[in-house]
Amino acid sequence: MKEKLLNIEIVSPSKPIFKGEVKSITLPGTEGNFQVLYNHAAILSSLSIGIIKIEDANGNKRKLATSGGSVEVKNNSVVVLANSAEFEDEIDKNRANKSKERAEERLKNKLSNDIDVKRAELSLARAINRLKISK
Amino acid sequence: MATLREIKQRISGVKSTQKITKAMKMVAASRLRRAQENIIKARPYAQKISEVLSDLVSSTSDMQIPYFKKVENAEKIAIIGITADRGLCGSFNVNIIKAIENEIQQKYSNQNTVGNVSLFLIGKKGFEYFNRRNYKIDEKHLGIFSDLKFEFAERFITNLSNRFINAEFDKVILISNEFKSVMQQNLVIKQILPITSVSTESTKTEITDYIYEPEKQKILQTLIPSYLNSQIWKALLESYASELGARMTAMDQATENASEMINGLQLKYNKARQASITKEIIEIVSGANALS
Numbered sequence: 001m002k003e004k005l006l007n008i009e010i011v012s013p014s015k016p017i018f019k020g021e022v023k024s025i026t027l028p029g030t031e032g033n034f035q036v037l038y039n040h041a042a043i044l045s046s047l048s049i050g051i052i053k054i055e056d057a058n059g060n061k062r063k064l065a066t067s068g069g070s071v072e073v074k075n076n077s078v079v080v081l082a083n084s085a086e087f088e089d090e091i092d093k094n095r096a097n098k099s100k101e102r103a104e105e106r107l108k109n110k111l112s113n114d115i116d117v118k119r120a121e122l123s124l125a126r127a128i129n130r131l132k133i134s135k
Numbered sequence: 136m137a138t139l140r141e142i143k144q145r146i147s148g149v150k151s152t153q154k155i156t157k158a159m160k161m162v163a164a165s166r167l168r169r170a171q172e173n174i175i176k177a178r179p180y181a182q183k184i185s186e187v188l189s190d191l192v193s194s195t196s197d198m199q200i201p202y203f204k205k206v207e208n209a210e211k212i213a214i215i216g217i218t219a220d221r222g223l224c225g226s227f228n229v230n231i232i233k234a235i236e237n238e239i240q241q242k243y244s245n246q247n248t249v250g251n252v253s254l255f256l257i258g259k260k261g262f263e264y265f266n267r268r269n270y271k272i273d274e275k276h277l278g279i280f281s282d283l284k285f286e287f288a289e290r291f292i293t294n295l296s297n298r299f300i301n302a303e304f305d306k307v308i309l310i311s312n313e314f315k316s317v318m319q320q321n322l323v324i325k326q327i328l329p330i331t332s333v334s335t336e337s338t339k340t341e342i343t344d345y346i347y348e349p350e351k352q353k354i355l356q357t358l359i360p361s362y363l364n365s366q367i368w369k370a371l372l373e374s375y376a377s378e379l380g381a382r383m384t385a386m387d388q389a390t391e392n393a394s395e396m397i398n399g400l401q402l403k404y405n406k407a408r409q410a411s412i413t414k415e416i417i418e419i420v421s422g423a424n425a426l427s
Contacts, residue, residue, distance in 0.1 A: 044354055046354050
C-alpha cells in the first residue's frame with residue numbers, strides 16, 4: 001500500500017525553507033492551531049506568529065518558528081508562505097535574546113507612538129516564539 | 136610627433152587603467168554570482184504567492200479591497216525608479232533615467248506640470264539626475280544595494296501602499312531593470328498599484344473551492360501586502376544583478392579596449408624608435424660621407 005503523504009513546501013521571501021513529503025503538518029492559524037493530514041479539504045488560511053510542526057514519513061518530528069504568513073492546502077499539497085521560518089536548530093539564540101531585550105526595553109520606555117508600541121510588541125512576540133522552541 | 140618617453144608614459148597609464156577595469160570586472164563577477172543565487176532563492180516564494188493570489192482573485196468578484204481600487208483619469212502618480220548607486224556600468228542607469236523621463240513626458244505631462252508626479256528613487260544615480268532637474272522627489276534611498284535587506288523592501292512598499300490606500304496616489308508605477316542574462320537587461324515598466332491582474336507562469340484555470348479561515352477579505356488583506364513585498368524585493372534583486380551584469384560587461388569591454396590601445400601605442404612606440412635609429416644612422420653615414 002502506498003503511504004499517504006502530503007507534499008509540503010515552506011517558502012519565505014528570501015529563500016525556500018523546506019520541501020518534501022510528510023505525514024502531517026500542524027500550523028498556527030490566526031483562528032487557532034490546526035493540523036493537516038492526507039485528504040484535507042482545500043483551505044486558505046492566514047498564519048500568526050507561532051510554531052509549525054511537521055512529521056515526516058518515518059515519524060520524525062521537526063519544529064519551525066514562524067512569524068506569520070499564509071497557507072494554501074489543496075490536492076494534498078501544502079504551500080506555506082511564511083514571512084520567516086526557521087528550524088529549531090537554526091535559530092540564533094543570542095540574536096533572539098537580544099531582540100527580546102531590545103523590545104522589552106522599548107516597551108518599558110513607554111513610547112508615545114502607537115505604531116512603535118505595536119511594532120515592539122510584535123518583535124517581542126517573535127523573539128519569545130523563537131526562544132520557546134530553540135531550547 | 137610624440138617623443139618616445141611620452142608614448143611610454145601613455146602605455147603605462149593605459150596599463151594601470153586596464154588593471155583597474157580588470158579588477159572591477161572580477162569584483163562584479165563574484166558579486167553577481169551571489170546576487171543571482173539570491174534571485175533564485177527568492178523565486179519560489181514570488182511564484183507561489185502569485186499562484187495563490189491569482190486563484191483567490193479569479194474567484195473573487197466583489198473587489199471591495201482598496202488595493203484594487205481603480206481611478207479613472209489617474210491624477211496623482213507615483214513612480215518608483217530603481218537605478219544603481221554607482222556608475223561604470225554601461226547604459227544601465229541611463230536607460231532607467233530615460234524611461235522615467237519618457238514615461239512622465241508622454242503619459243503624465245499634464246500631471247507633472249501641476250506637480251502631481253512624485254518620484255520614489257532607489258539608487259544614487261537616478262536621484263542625482265532628477266534632483267538637478269527640478270522633479271518632485273518624494274523619497275530617496277541611497278546606498279541600499281551593498282547590504283540589501285528584505286525589511287527595506289517591506290518598509291518601503293508598506294509605506295507606499297498605505298499612502299495609496301489613503302488616496303494620496305491614484306497609481307503607482309515601477310520602472311526597473313529585469314535580469315535576463317549577464318549580457319542582457321530588460322527594462323520593465325510595471326503598474327504596482329492598483330493591482331490589475333496577478334500574473335503567474337503556470338496557466339491553470341481550475342477554480343478551487345476553498346475553506347477560508349478567516350474570511351476571504353481578511354486573507355486578501357494579509358496576502359496582498361506580502362505579494363507587494365515580494366514584488367518589490369524581486370525588483371530590487373533583479374536590478375542589482377542586472378547592474379552587476381552590466382558592469383561586468385562594460386568593464387570587460389573596457390579591458391579589451393585598453394588592450395587594443397596598448398597594442399596601438401606599442402606599435403607607435405616601436406615605429407618611433409625605429410625611425411630615430413634610422414635617423415641616427417643616416418646622420419652618421421652622411422657625416423662620414425662629408426668627411427671623405
